[in-house]
Amino acid sequence: MIYVQQSVRRSGEGEGLKTETTSTAIPARLDQAPLWKRFIHQWDVQLMVIPGLILILIFSYIPMYGLLTAFQDYDLFKGLMASPWVGFKHFHAFFTDPDFSHVMRNTIAISLLRLFIGFPAPILLALMLNEVRHMFFKRVIQTISYLPHFLSWVIVSGLVISMLSPENGSINILLQSLHLIKEPINFLAYPEYFWTILISTGVWKEIGFAAIVYLAAITNVDPHLYEAASIDGASRFKMTFLVTIPSIAPVITIFLILQIGNILNAGFEDILLLTSNNFSIRDVSDVIDTYAYRIGIKNYRYSFATAIGVFKAVVSVGMLTIANAIARRLGTSLW
Amino acid sequence: MKLSLEDKILQGVIYFLLLIMAFVMVYPYWNSLVISFNVGQDTMLGGLTFWPRQFTLENYRIVFQDKRLMDAFFISVARTVIGTLLSVFLTAMFAYGMSVKGLIGRKYYMIFCIVTLYFGGGLIPYFLLIRGLGLMNSFWVYIIPGIISVWNMIIFRTFFMGLPTGLEESAKIDGANYFSIFFRIILPVSGPVIATLSLFTAVSHWNDWFSATIFITKSNLLPIQTVLQQILKSNIVSEQLSQISGAAQEQLSKKTITAKSLTMATMMVTTIPIMMVYPFLQKYFVKGVMVGSLKE
Numbered sequence: 001m002i003y004v005q006q007s008v009r010r011s012g013e014g015e016g017l018k019t020e021t022t023s024t025a026i027p028a029r030l031d032q033a034p035l036w037k038r039f040i041h042q043w044d045v046q047l048m049v050i051p052g053l054i055l056i057l058i059f060s061y062i063p064m065y066g067l068l069t070a071f072q073d074y075d076l077f078k079g080l081m082a083s084p085w086v087g088f089k090h091f092h093a094f095f096t097d098p099d100f101s102h103v104m105r106n107t108i109a110i111s112l113l114r115l116f117i118g119f120p121a122p123i124l125l126a127l128m129l130n131e132v133r134h135m136f137f138k139r140v141i142q143t144i145s146y147l148p149h150f151l152s153w154v155i156v157s158g159l160v161i162s163m164l165s166p167e168n169g170s171i172n173i174l175l176q177s178l179h180l181i182k183e184p185i186n187f188l189a190y191p192e193y194f195w196t197i198l199i200s201t202g203v204w205k206e207i208g209f210a211a212i213v214y215l216a217a218i219t220n221v222d223p224h225l226y227e228a229a230s231i232d233g234a235s236r237f238k239m240t241f242l243v244t245i246p247s248i249a250p251v252i253t254i255f256l257i258l259q260i261g262n263i264l265n266a267g268f269e270d271i272l273l274l275t276s277n278n279f280s281i282r283d284v285s286d287v288i289d290t291y292a293y294r295i296g297i298k299n300y301r302y303s304f305a306t307a308i309g310v311f312k313a314v315v316s317v318g319m320l321t322i323a324n325a326i327a328r329r330l331g332t333s334l335w
Numbered sequence: 336m337k338l339s340l341e342d343k344i345l346q347g348v349i350y351f352l353l354l355i356m357a358f359v360m361v362y363p364y365w366n367s368l369v370i371s372f373n374v375g376q377d378t379m380l381g382g383l384t385f386w387p388r389q390f391t392l393e394n395y396r397i398v399f400q401d402k403r404l405m406d407a408f409f410i411s412v413a414r415t416v417i418g419t420l421l422s423v424f425l426t427a428m429f430a431y432g433m434s435v436k437g438l439i440g441r442k443y444y445m446i447f448c449i450v451t452l453y454f455g456g457g458l459i460p461y462f463l464l465i466r467g468l469g470l471m472n473s474f475w476v477y478i479i480p481g482i483i484s485v486w487n488m489i490i491f492r493t494f495f496m497g498l499p500t501g502l503e504e505s506a507k508i509d510g511a512n513y514f515s516i517f518f519r520i521i522l523p524v525s526g527p528v529i530a531t532l533s534l535f536t537a538v539s540h541w542n543d544w545f546s547a548t549i550f551i552t553k554s555n556l557l558p559i560q561t562v563l564q565q566i567l568k569s570n571i572v573s574e575q576l577s578q579i580s581g582a583a584q585e586q587l588s589k590k591t592i593t594a595k596s597l598t599m600a601t602m603m604v605t606t607i608p609i610m611m612v613y614p615f616l617q618k619y620f621v622k623g624v625m626v627g628s629l630k631e
Contacts, residue, residue: 048514056485058468063455066464067460146613152560155605158602163366168383235342236341305459
């Protein structure tokens, strides 16, 4: 939408021809021809599309088919065709595994923390940025806030490890200079700090980028609403609650539904990287994805790990459906 | 709009909070930059925050002399350049085909694509597929699976469908086929959307560390992010790090450089390409995100 105007301006010559509305790959004389003839006649468009579709078939659909591994005792040398079928054996094994309870607890707890802290944070940032009157200041703050989004998780984990390090870690320096602690603490080695570190790192990395969508929604709010509120004597603070938030509520709801559908995606790269030095905190850091990765790729229990993946997908679809049903009652929905 | 006293106080609080946030965003990066320019031994004394105490370029000299790191940079650059060019070009062409109204099967093709946004096989079946295709320990594992991005296709397609169709029609009348329309008419007017999607594709190539950890065991094919991850992992034991460079051995024993100062220098070098590119493409990607989210 935004691009359209630019491109029309650039192309120039488009002006006189804009009245024609439909483009078609088939000339009129071929309209009645059999399908295969029309298909051959448009070989050039089909040639643009079919290789892409084949790549999608290979890299997206074959893995979906591969989910059947979950119901087999997969043998690398026999492949999917010849491996024996075992029904729900691996699901049963997962649910009765001694690790199951703490993995599920961590997954849900971390997800809920992300939902209650990570989700509102960018909305709050967008609302604050909306109050800024100096455009230059706003731009600079926004540019800075995007920065961590473009850094890889490897870099971010390196920064976090450095910040929290007992040797010259800035957090320890700060706390010591405020006399809050006497000796530096190796924060990443203690289970009680891990969730806090994980959630804050996530907010730090994505808050600026996630705010873009909400800022866009705020710019679309009808300015008359603000004028009317202003005439009624509402302060900016009140307007935020009476005009801005209700106006962007549909956007918030959509992202909230998607977030609830992701309830079992508690994290993967971030957790792997922040715990890579410490197995001692696995009791609080192990979530469903890191667990499946360890079992599947590292311990070669492919079927077991795939069963975990299937379980996760089923729960996600279920949660998404429930969240969407609730949202529909409230007037917004995904489909 | 005139501001009341209450509004002014609110403004003050907001500016203050935003400044704090900006500081928190930048500081970890700045501090690591400071450590990378400081003599390693001096850093170990602690208390290094805003400014280097004993400035040195030694850490960077070691990094740039390290063959393993330079090889890894080369792999990262190669996969970013090749992967981005191929993916953006082929996805754009795919998307253009999908935008042509008379395309036979278009509706079914589209459903075929969109399904993959909601369902996937997950890590293990994907891993087994890559194994089966013989892409393990091949450079092409970085490139081929990501060539077609359905998400980018949808953004491109939305853009192409918004173009005035007159351009296409006139070319059609001149007897041009769809390939020449794509190259001569569509690509030249698609600058902004190509810039946006190239940025996102390039960043995800540059930042990817995980695919190498599961698909690559040959150390000369590892990208810089994966090598950096291995360095960070062994950071506690500096002896392990010293294996990365013969020249570093001597320095390490003298403690002028440390594992930490070297790691920080490597991290900074790894982020340079991103820091140089993203602020300038900002106006494009902000638009790109919006087009994407409007279509969600």
